[in-house]
Amino acid sequence: xxxxxxxxxxxxxxxxxxxxxxxxxxxxxxxxxxxxxxxxxxxxxxxxxxxxxxxxxxxxxxxxxxxxxxxxxxxxxxxxxxxxxxxxxxxxxxxxxxxxxxxxxxxxxxxxxxxxxxxxxxxxxxxxxxxxxxxxxxxxxxxxxxxxxxxxxxxxxxxxxxxxxxxxxxxxxxxxxxxxxxxxxxxxxxxxxxxxxxxxxxxxxxxxxxxxxxxxxxxxxxxxxxxxxxxxxxxxxxxxxxxxxxxxxxxxxxxxxxxxxxxxxxxxxxxxxxxxxxxxxxxxxxxxxxxxxxxxxxxxxxxxxxxxxxxxxxxxxxxxxxxxxxxxxxxxxxxxxxxxxxxxxxxxxxxxxxxxxxxxxxxxxxxxxxxxxxxxxxxxxxxxxxxxxxxxxxxxxxxxxxxxxxxxxxxxxxxxxxxxxxxxxxxxxxxxxxxxxxxxxxxxxxxxxxxxxxxxxxxxxxxxxxxxxxxxxxxxxxxxxxxxxxxxxxxxxxxxx
Numbered sequence: 001x002x003x004x005x006x007x008x009x010x011x012x013x014x015x016x017x018x019x020x021x022x023x024x025x026x027x028x029x030x031x032x033x034x035x036x037x038x039x040x041x042x043x044x045x046x047x048x049x050x051x052x053x054x055x056x057x058x059x060x061x062x063x064x065x066x067x068x069x070x071x072x073x074x075x076x077x078x079x080x081x082x083x084x085x086x087x088x089x090x091x092x093x094x095x096x097x098x099x100x101x102x103x104x105x106x107x108x109x110x111x112x113x114x115x116x117x118x119x120x121x122x123x124x125x126x127x128x129x130x131x132x133x134x135x136x137x138x139x140x141x142x143x144x145x146x147x148x149x150x151x152x153x154x155x156x157x158x159x160x161x162x163x164x165x166x167x168x169x170x171x172x173x174x175x176x177x178x179x180x181x182x183x184x185x186x187x188x189x190x191x192x193x194x195x196x197x198x199x200x201x202x203x204x205x206x207x208x209x210x211x212x213x214x215x216x217x218x219x220x221x222x223x224x225x226x227x228x229x230x231x232x233x234x235x236x237x238x239x240x241x242x243x244x245x246x247x248x249x250x251x252x253x254x255x256x257x258x259x260x261x262x263x264x265x266x267x268x269x270x271x272x273x274x275x276x277x278x279x280x281x282x283x284x285x286x287x288x289x290x291x292x293x294x295x296x297x298x299x300x301x302x303x304x305x306x307x308x309x310x311x312x313x314x315x316x317x318x319x320x321x322x323x324x325x326x327x328x329x330x331x332x333x334x335x336x337x338x339x340x341x342x343x344x345x346x347x348x349x350x351x352x353x354x355x356x357x358x359x360x361x362x363x364x365x366x367x368x369x370x371x372x373x374x375x376x377x378x379x380x381x382x383x384x385x386x387x388x389x390x391x392x393x394x395x396x397x398x399x400x401x402x403x404x405x406x407x408x409x410x411x412x413x414x415x416x417x418x419x420x421x422x423x424x425x426x427x428x429x430x431x432x433x434x435x436x437x438x439x440x441x442x443x444x445x446x447x448x449x450x451x452x453x454x455x456x457x458x459x460x461x462x463x464x465x466x467x468x469x470x471x472x473x474x475x476x477x478x479x480x481x482x483x484x485x486x487x488x489x490x491x492x493x494x495x496x497x
Contacts, residue, residue, distance in 0.1 A: 048080075
């Protein structure tokens with residue numbers, strides 16, 4: 001019989017989307033694993049997915065419950081559209097006789113009688129069904145029955161040895177409801193997974209998974225967002241940009257407007273990020289749509305993630321500018337996802353962007369950074385999240401356009417909710433300015449890493465014929481202040497407009 005500590009490189013899939021990636025392949029066969037978390041974090045759902053994956057592969061499976069009934073387990077499975085046919089469920093819970101005072105122990109402590117009975121029933125179930133995958137739910141019941149840490153540890157060690165000697169891969173669930181937090185099982189288990197549930201001041205709760213330990217496996221560390229949806233847990237592995245490095249010839253992406261291309265030095269380079277910044281209403285989203293319209297017109301796939309504007313409103317506004325983005329969606333060239341910051345975890349958003357890139361998107365628009373800021377629960381880590389995402393997109397040769405809204409309308413005191421200017425490779429600024437009794441817009445390029453660019457300020461307009469980049473505002477001084485002075489000839493209106 002194979003010893004528990006024998007070497008093996010045989011991994012079992014957990015059946016949980018994204019979790020095998022976090023574990024770098026899955027669970028090592030014939031080992032004991034601990035999944036811990038507060039009630040409501042999804043431990044039972046994860047355990048059922050593990051057993052369902054075993055059933056799918058034709059392996060005998062066993063769920064030993066010390067608290068929930070089989071009816072409750074089947075109810076959980078039914079809520080996800082599963083049936084538990086073929087999965088053996090063994091109930092080892094006190095019956096109604098425990099409420100009878102005449103049946104209660106007076107000479108012996110309950111742990112001296114009930115722990116032995118419980119253990120015998122667990123071993124009998126294992127011998128009867130000979131499972132390859134098993135789940136024990138939950139350790140809190142065993143810990144309370146054991147009464148002291150020594151007896152509890154010995155009980156867990158004995159179960160571990162017994163299960164592994166029968167070539168059974170086992171998950172122990174711990175809901176942390178015992179009287180005291182005990183780390184005994186952490187030291188015994190081959191790997192420990194922790195599920196956490198964090199309440200937010202507003203919006204949906206945030207769920208995170210961490211691998212505390214995994215002996216002999218270089219797992220993906222850190223916190224990974226996950227969700228419980230119909231169909232089970234879905235884990236979004238933390239984005240590590242260094243794992244996606246690719247090399248190749250980088251080309252320029254034309255905006256489709258000759259004047260704009262001239263201003264930005266020929267176009268936007270692949271693998272570069274561009275920040276479109278300016279006050280609300282200056283045309284940043286429309287300028288981003290211009291790049292998308294030009295790219296889809298060339299047959300290139302694009303993806304837009306809208307945090308603030310409704311998808312339908314964006315399509316209507318683009319149609320008014322002459323952009324046929326709806327046709328690009330229908331043809332499959334454009335993917336538009338409206339994001340609810342209160343419901344979307346940062347890891348889930350990064351996963352959505354990665355999926356779009358995997359499906360061929362060469363241009364990604366994130367509109368806007370303010371919405372992205374609201375999607376990140378802790379502002380301190382926004383720049384870290386954004387840096388990893390932009391690095392990933394850059395290494396995949398994707399052109400990224402970020403829309404950043406500045407607070408204020410005129411003058412030099414405008415600010416942004418988050419300063420991402422140093423992360424972006426290019427910065428295109430749109431500004432309002434007042435001239436000859438009307439409010440106008442100007443466009444300029446403040447930063448460009450991929451190529452040389454014009455240092456001029458040009459007139460920027462939006463109309464039924466689309467985006468228009470006009471002549472250089474050479475007769476004005478102080479455009480960036482919002483209230484320029486005119487130094488040109490008498491026909492200044494013609495020169496400016």
